[in-house]
Each structure stands twice: as C-alpha cells, then as structure tokens.
Amino acid sequence: MASQTLVESDNSNDLRVDEYKSERASEVAKQDSVADKAERQEEHEEPEPPVSRSAILVVLACCLYYAACLTVVTDTGFWRASIIATIGGEANSIWLPDALLVVVVVIGPTLGHVGDTCGRRYLALAGCGFGALGAIVCATAKNINVTIVGSAIFGVGFAILGNLFSIPSEVVSRRNRSSVQIAMEIASCIGVWLGLFAGAGFVQNQPGGYTGWRSNFFFAAALFIFSGIVIGLLYFPVPAANPQGLSVLQRVLNADLVGSALVGCSMIPLLMGLIWGGTTYPWNSAAVISCLVIGCAFLVILGLHQYFIEKDGLFARAMFQHRNYALTLIGTFVEGLVYLIFNAFYGEMTAAIYESRTLPLATRQAAFTWGTTFATIVYGIYVHKTRRILEVLVFGYLMMLTGAIGLACAQPSATRLPILWAVISGIGFASPQVFLTVALQLAVPPEYMGLASAMSQTSRFVGGSIGIAISGAIFTAEINTKLPTYIADAAISAGISSQYVAEFVEAIVAQNITLAQTIPGVTPEIAQSGVYASLQAYAASFKYIWALEIPFVVVGLIGILFLQPIKKQLTATVDRATQELHLADVAEELHLRPHHHEGLPHPALSQKAS
Structure with missing residues (x-):
C-alpha cells in the first residue's frame, strides 16, 4: 500500500513538472512572440509623421x-x-x-x-x-x-x-x-x-x-x-x-572662433604653397617652402588647441x-x-x-x-x-x-x-x-x-x-618636358633636317599648321604627324x-x-520640423492684409526662429 502511494505521488510530481514545463514553454513562446512583434513594429510599422x-x-x-x-x-x-x-x-x-x-x-x-x-x-x-x-x-x-x-x-x-x-x-x-x-x-x-x-x-x-x-x-x-x-x-x-x-x-x-582662425592661418598658406609649387614658383623656392612650413605649423597648433583646450x-x-x-x-x-x-x-x-x-x-x-x-x-x-x-x-x-x-x-x-x-x-x-x-x-x-x-x-x-x-x-x-620632346622625335623620324626641328616644334606647339608647312621638307603628312605627337x-x-x-x-x-x-x-524622428504655414499666414507676416484676432500675428509666425 505504501509503495502504491509512493508511485502515485511520483506520478503526481511528474505531472506537475510536465505542466510547469508546458506553462513555462508557453510563456517563453509568448514572450518571444511579443518581442518579435515589437521588433517588426519597430522596423516596419513605426508611424511615419506626415511631411508638411x-x-x-x-x-x-x-x-x-x-x-x-x-x-x-x-x-x-x-x-x-x-x-x-x-x-x-x-x-x-x-x-x-x-x-x-x-x-x-x-x-x-x-x-x-x-x-x-x-x-x-x-x-x-x-x-x-x-x-x-x-x-x-x-x-x-x-x-x-x-x-x-x-x-x-x-x-x-x-x-x-x-x-x-x-x-x-x-x-x-x-x-x-x-x-x-x-x-x-x-x-x-x-x-x-x-x-x-x-x-x-x-x-x-x-x-x-x-x-x-x-x-x-x-x-x-x-x-x-x-x-x-x-x-x-x-x-x-x-x-x-x-x-x-x-x-x-x-x-x-x-x-x-579661435579654432576657425587657426584653420584660416593653416589652410590659406598651405593651399597657396601647393598652388604655387611647380607653376608660379619652383617647389624649392622660398615662397613655396615658407607657405608650406607656416601652414603645417599652424595645423599642428590647431591640433593641440582642439585636443587640450577647446574640447x-x-x-x-x-x-x-x-x-x-x-x-x-x-x-x-x-x-x-x-x-x-x-x-x-x-x-x-x-x-x-x-x-x-x-x-x-x-x-x-x-x-x-x-x-x-x-x-x-x-x-x-x-x-x-x-x-x-x-x-x-x-x-x-x-x-x-x-x-x-x-x-x-x-x-x-x-x-x-x-x-x-x-x-x-x-x-x-x-x-x-x-x-x-x-x-x-x-x-x-x-x-x-x-x-x-x-x-x-x-x-x-x-x-x-x-x-x-x-x-x-x-x-x-x-x-x-614631353610636348617639345614628342614633337621633335616625330620630326626627326619623318626626316626633317635637324636645323629646322626647333622651328617645327614651335609651329606645332603654337598650333600653326600653315606655318609648319612652310618649313623646308615639311609636307602636310609630316605636319599631321607632329600634331599627333603633340596629342600623345x-x-x-x-x-x-x-x-x-x-x-x-x-x-x-x-x-x-x-x-x-x-x-x-533610420527612425521616424524629425529633428527640427518646420512650422506649417499657409499663404494667408505669409501675407499677414508681410503685412499684405490686416492681422486676424484683433491685430495679433499668427501663432506660427509670432515665434521668431532663432
């Protein structure tokens, strides 16, 4: 009898455990369902504010x-x-x-x-x-x-x-x-x-x-x-x-403002040096080198200022x-x-x-x-x-x-x-x-x-x-370097006398084909070869x-x-919306007709934008 009671008790405990597990699984499934639904709503169903x-x-x-x-x-x-x-x-x-x-x-x-x-x-x-x-x-x-x-x-x-x-x-x-x-x-x-x-x-x-x-x-x-x-x-x-x-x-x-001034003091000479270098002045000229050095120096000062002072x-x-x-x-x-x-x-x-x-x-x-x-x-x-x-x-x-x-x-x-x-x-x-x-x-x-x-x-x-x-x-x-060299090589390959090569190069560089054809030994075909050499x-x-x-x-x-x-x-948040206006409101703001509400301006326009 005692053993039968013990068996029934064990069966009852197993049944309660199974019921608990079933309830727990159902609860977890419900939570997962709610979480999935919330995630789907967050990703796809978040209300989109109307665009005015x-x-x-x-x-x-x-x-x-x-x-x-x-x-x-x-x-x-x-x-x-x-x-x-x-x-x-x-x-x-x-x-x-x-x-x-x-x-x-x-x-x-x-x-x-x-x-x-x-x-x-x-x-x-x-x-x-x-x-x-x-x-x-x-x-x-x-x-x-x-x-x-x-x-x-x-x-x-x-x-x-x-x-x-x-x-x-x-x-x-x-x-x-x-x-x-x-x-x-x-x-x-x-x-x-x-x-x-x-x-x-x-x-x-x-x-x-x-x-x-x-x-x-x-x-x-x-x-x-x-x-x-x-x-x-x-x-x-x-x-x-x-x-x-x-x-x-x-x-x-x-x-x-200090940081902005340092940006100006660094970027203006730096860009001037880069623009002048190799065009207006040689790269090793004092003008180019001084601009680059000054610009880089102020760039370092800007970095130190932003890191240690203005955070x-x-x-x-x-x-x-x-x-x-x-x-x-x-x-x-x-x-x-x-x-x-x-x-x-x-x-x-x-x-x-x-x-x-x-x-x-x-x-x-x-x-x-x-x-x-x-x-x-x-x-x-x-x-x-x-x-x-x-x-x-x-x-x-x-x-x-x-x-x-x-x-x-x-x-x-x-x-x-x-x-x-x-x-x-x-x-x-x-x-x-x-x-x-x-x-x-x-x-x-x-x-x-x-x-x-x-x-x-x-x-x-x-x-x-x-x-x-x-x-x-x-x-x-x-x-x-390349333009005179390419044209001169084309002239020599075409058989032009060496004494006329410099003159031929000048004519082609100036895009004066007529002048080039007046040079002794230059035919229209040779002139065109010089033009193609310039394109190359x-x-x-x-x-x-x-x-x-x-x-x-x-x-x-x-x-x-x-x-x-x-x-x-990528949410539905609007960081700084515009105040919705109508043409009548704009007319009031511009004093094109009397303000309504006993002369008071429209609320959307009475609040000045900063």
Missing part, C-alpha cells in the same frame, strides 16, 4: 540653392578658358576656382557651428545674397582679379553648404534623409547641366561681352535670388534649443563617439579630391586631345553628370528598400577606381573611350556624395548636425584643393593626374569597409 507642404517646398528651395552653387562652380572651372580669352590674366586664373574653395574651408565650419546654435534661416538667406552678389561681380568683371574677388564673395554663400545639407535632413524623418539627400544630388547635377549647356549656348553665340560667359553668371544670380525668396517665405523652423537664454551675439561668440569646438568630442563620423570624413576627402580633379582637368584634356568645339565639349563633360544622375536614382531605390549603404558605397568606390584607371590609359586614337570612363566615374561619385552625408549626419548628435556637415564639406574641399594643386603642378612639369604628349601628361587618384580611392575604399550599419538609426 512647407517642408517639401523648403527642400526644393535648398535644391535650387545647391543647383545655383554648382552652376557657378562650373562657370569658374569649365569656362575658365573663355573667361581668360575675354579679360586675360592667365597667370592668376588658377585662383578663379580656388578662391571660393579657400573661403569655404576657412569659414564653413564656423558657419555650421553658428547654424546649430542660432538657427539656419538667416544664414541661408545671407548665403543666397552672397551667392547672387558674387555671381554678379564675376559677370561684370573687367579683369581677372575682380573675377577672383567675385569668386571669393560667392564662396561665402557656398560656405553655407553645411547648413544647406542640414536643413532638408532636419525637416523630414531620419528614415527619409537618404531621399532628400538624393534630391540634393540630382539638383547638383541640374546645376552642372545649367553651367555646361546654358554656358555653351551663351559662349557659342558670343565668346565675350554680356551675351557670353557673363550671361551664365547672371543666370546663376537669378537662381540664388529666387531660392532666397522661397526660403524667406516658407522656412520657419522650430527655434534652436537655448536653455541658458543667451542672445544671438553671445551664441555666435561661443562658437570656436567642444570644431572637433567636438561628441561628434567622434560614433566611428562612422571619422570614417566619413576620410571618405569625403577622397570623394572631393576625385570630383574636383575631374571638374578641373577632364574638360582641359578633352579640349587638348579630342574636341575643341563648344557644344560637343560641354556634352562630353556632361557624361560624368549623366552617370551620376542615373546611379543616384538606382542607389536610392536600393537603400530605400534595404536601408543598407555599405554595398552601394563599395560599388561606388570601385567605379571611381575603374574610371581613374581608364582615364590614365586614354590614348588620342580612342576618341570615345574617355566618355565611357567619365560615365563610370560619375556612377561611382554618386554613391559617396549622397550616402556618406547620410551616415555622417546620423553619427552625430542632432545639435551638431550643421557643424558636422560643414566639416564634411571642408574635408571635401580640402581634398579637392590639394588634388587640384598637386595635379596642376605635375601636369605643368610633364607637359613642359598631352595624353602622356594627363595620365599622371588620373593616376594620382588611384591610391586615394583605394584608401577611401578600405575606410568605408569599417562603417557600422545605419539601419537602426
């Missing part, structure tokens, strides 16, 4: 602003030869594109910092004003020095880019940041097309005067004015946080908490170097070797932008569906590498291959331009977005300035420019492999 009409129009206004910027950049770079042909000043013409880049590098980070603390509305409006003024000064200039001043004035408007890239990202959700940055990139392509094809039409009709390249600057000024009107009427952001109640002047003075300045510690920030700065340095070298030298290579007519020349230059536009759309669709950027960044850098190698191998006989390499380079460029910006803005706290974006632009233009300076010096040294000399000299890009692109490619995924950061 004013936010959409503000994004479009920023796109128009950016298009105007790229129109002027194209004018100062691609149409530099036409400007020189009209007003002279070839010796100083390199400063036409470089002046605006120096201004951006020096004041861009400070303006980004000020935008974070004081708001971006009035900075954007001021940028439109400086952009329009600089374009008008360039359009009316009578000599190259005034044109350079106009380029520097425009550079102040261009330096607002850190805030300009932040505004669209702040007024939409983080999930939609890639979409607005894609819109900005397409706007930049439109700006390049306007600079190329509108400029081609103006220049082709009349190389100088007010219907030539000058008209293109006037056109850019009109774009700045229109974008300023749209921003002024529709961009009223939620005021920036100001817990201490500081005035606007106090917040401006709290920006890292919340231009290189604020909070921005480096996420490793993506530092990696994107490296990536934008490489991307800026590749793009600005291409913008500065591809047109020159095309004109020197393949095509000198205005409209076909602009069409060849636009091949890069066509590749960029197509790729931007494809990349955007992929990232929108997957929320992954690593694959498109790797593909982009590989395309940039392919384009650089292809251009380095270009020959005069293959007239259409450089167009293919330009398209491939454009396909590659689209990826880092858009998605490094998205990764960088997500890597920093929202209150540092303007400064971080400005530092990204500074890194981009430092890379471009250094790339242009070194490339220009290398090309000048190579072409000065240009191709052999330009290849060093494209080869310079290759190691930098490889470094950038290695860097992006360490980027952390951004999928979890």
Whole structure:
C-alpha cells in the first residue's frame, strides 16, 4: 500500500513538472512572440509623421540653392578658358576656382557651428545674397582679379553648404534623409547641366561681352535670388534649443572662433604653397617652402588647441563617439579630391586631345553628370528598400577606381573611350556624395548636425584643393618636358633636317599648321604627324593626374569597409520640423492684409526662429 502511494505521488510530481514545463514553454513562446512583434513594429510599422507642404517646398528651395552653387562652380572651372580669352590674366586664373574653395574651408565650419546654435534661416538667406552678389561681380568683371574677388564673395554663400545639407535632413524623418539627400544630388547635377549647356549656348553665340560667359553668371544670380525668396517665405523652423537664454551675439561668440582662425592661418598658406609649387614658383623656392612650413605649423597648433583646450569646438568630442563620423570624413576627402580633379582637368584634356568645339565639349563633360544622375536614382531605390549603404558605397568606390584607371590609359586614337570612363566615374561619385552625408549626419548628435556637415564639406574641399594643386603642378612639369620632346622625335623620324626641328616644334606647339608647312621638307603628312605627337604628349601628361587618384580611392575604399550599419538609426524622428504655414499666414507676416484676432500675428509666425 505504501509503495502504491509512493508511485502515485511520483506520478503526481511528474505531472506537475510536465505542466510547469508546458506553462513555462508557453510563456517563453509568448514572450518571444511579443518581442518579435515589437521588433517588426519597430522596423516596419513605426508611424511615419506626415511631411508638411512647407517642408517639401523648403527642400526644393535648398535644391535650387545647391543647383545655383554648382552652376557657378562650373562657370569658374569649365569656362575658365573663355573667361581668360575675354579679360586675360592667365597667370592668376588658377585662383578663379580656388578662391571660393579657400573661403569655404576657412569659414564653413564656423558657419555650421553658428547654424546649430542660432538657427539656419538667416544664414541661408545671407548665403543666397552672397551667392547672387558674387555671381554678379564675376559677370561684370573687367579683369581677372575682380573675377577672383567675385569668386571669393560667392564662396561665402557656398560656405553655407553645411547648413544647406542640414536643413532638408532636419525637416523630414531620419528614415527619409537618404531621399532628400538624393534630391540634393540630382539638383547638383541640374546645376552642372545649367553651367555646361546654358554656358555653351551663351559662349557659342558670343565668346565675350554680356551675351557670353557673363550671361551664365547672371543666370546663376537669378537662381540664388529666387531660392532666397522661397526660403524667406516658407522656412520657419522650430527655434534652436537655448536653455541658458543667451542672445544671438553671445551664441555666435561661443562658437570656436579661435579654432576657425587657426584653420584660416593653416589652410590659406598651405593651399597657396601647393598652388604655387611647380607653376608660379619652383617647389624649392622660398615662397613655396615658407607657405608650406607656416601652414603645417599652424595645423599642428590647431591640433593641440582642439585636443587640450577647446574640447567642444570644431572637433567636438561628441561628434567622434560614433566611428562612422571619422570614417566619413576620410571618405569625403577622397570623394572631393576625385570630383574636383575631374571638374578641373577632364574638360582641359578633352579640349587638348579630342574636341575643341563648344557644344560637343560641354556634352562630353556632361557624361560624368549623366552617370551620376542615373546611379543616384538606382542607389536610392536600393537603400530605400534595404536601408543598407555599405554595398552601394563599395560599388561606388570601385567605379571611381575603374574610371581613374581608364582615364590614365586614354590614348588620342580612342576618341570615345574617355566618355565611357567619365560615365563610370560619375556612377561611382554618386554613391559617396549622397550616402556618406547620410551616415555622417546620423553619427552625430542632432545639435551638431550643421557643424558636422560643414566639416564634411571642408574635408571635401580640402581634398579637392590639394588634388587640384598637386595635379596642376605635375601636369605643368610633364607637359613642359614631353610636348617639345614628342614633337621633335616625330620630326626627326619623318626626316626633317635637324636645323629646322626647333622651328617645327614651335609651329606645332603654337598650333600653326600653315606655318609648319612652310618649313623646308615639311609636307602636310609630316605636319599631321607632329600634331599627333603633340596629342600623345598631352595624353602622356594627363595620365599622371588620373593616376594620382588611384591610391586615394583605394584608401577611401578600405575606410568605408569599417562603417557600422545605419539601419537602426533610420527612425521616424524629425529633428527640427518646420512650422506649417499657409499663404494667408505669409501675407499677414508681410503685412499684405490686416492681422486676424484683433491685430495679433499668427501663432506660427509670432515665434521668431532663432
């Protein structure tokens, strides 16, 4: 009997254990189900805040602003030869594109910092004003020095880019940041097309005067004015946080002005030395060496100041908490170097070797932008569906590498291959331009977005300035050696008497075929052989420019492999929404009709943006 009771007790215990296990398994399964559901809701069902009409129009206004910027950049770079042909000043013409880049590098980070603390509305409006003024000064200039001043004035408007890239990202959700940055990139392509094809039409009709390249600057000024009107009427952001109640002047003075001064003291002489070296002065001249030494010395002082004294300045510690920030700065340095070298030298290579007519020349230059536009759309669709950027960044850098190698191998006989390499380079460029910006803005706290974006632009233009300076010096040294040597070798191979070789070389270098054919023993066939030798000399000299890009692109490619995924950061959060306005509210703000509510202003407009 006792044994039967014991058996029943054991069975009862086993039954209770089984029931407990079953209940526990059911509870765990329920918890897992709830967790999976929550994860799915977090990833796919998080409510998306509606995008206001004013936010959409503000994004479009920023796109128009950016298009105007790229129109002027194209004018100062691609149409530099036409400007020189009209007003002279070839010796100083390199400063036409470089002046605006120096201004951006020096004041861009400070303006980004000020935008974070004081708001971006009035900075954007001021940028439109400086952009329009600089374009008008360039359009009316009578000599190259005034044109350079106009380029520097425009550079102040261009330096607002850190805030300009932040505004669209702040007024939409983080999930939609890639979409607005894609819109900005397409706007930049439109700006390049306007600079190329509108400029081609103006220049082709009349190389100088007010219907030539000058008209293109006037056109850019009109774009700045229109974008300023749209921003002024529709961009009223939620005021920036100001817990201490500081005035606007106090917040401006709290920006890292010492760091900005050190940036100027380091970058200006450094870039001057790189630009002068091998062109205006020899590399071993006192002018070049002193500029490089002074620039490097102030660069060291800047590093010490930011590390030991100003820990919340231009290189604020909070921005480096996420490793993506530092990696994107490296990536934008490489991307800026590749793009600005291409913008500065591809047109020159095309004109020197393949095509000198205005409209076909602009069409060849636009091949890069066509590749960029197509790729931007494809990349955007992929990232929108997957929320992954690593694959498109790797593909982009590989395309940039392919384009650089292809251009380095270009020959005069293959007239259409450089167009293919330009398209491939454009396909590659689209990826880092858009998605490094998205990764960088997500890597920093929202209150540092303007400064971080400005530092990204500074890194981009430092890379471009250094790339242009070194490339220009290398090309000048190579072409000065190779051009007479290649032509002389062709003359000797054709059997021209040694006493006439120097005269033949001078005629071909001057592109005077008629004069070359008057030299004893020179036939039309021999003259053409000299011309082809000169084309080979240009191709052999330009290849060093494209080869310079290759190691930098490889470094950038290695860097992006360490980027952390951004999928979890693409949430529905809106960092600084715009206040929704209606046309009636705008009319009241402009005093076009009496205010309602017994003369009180509309609530959305009574609260001034900081």
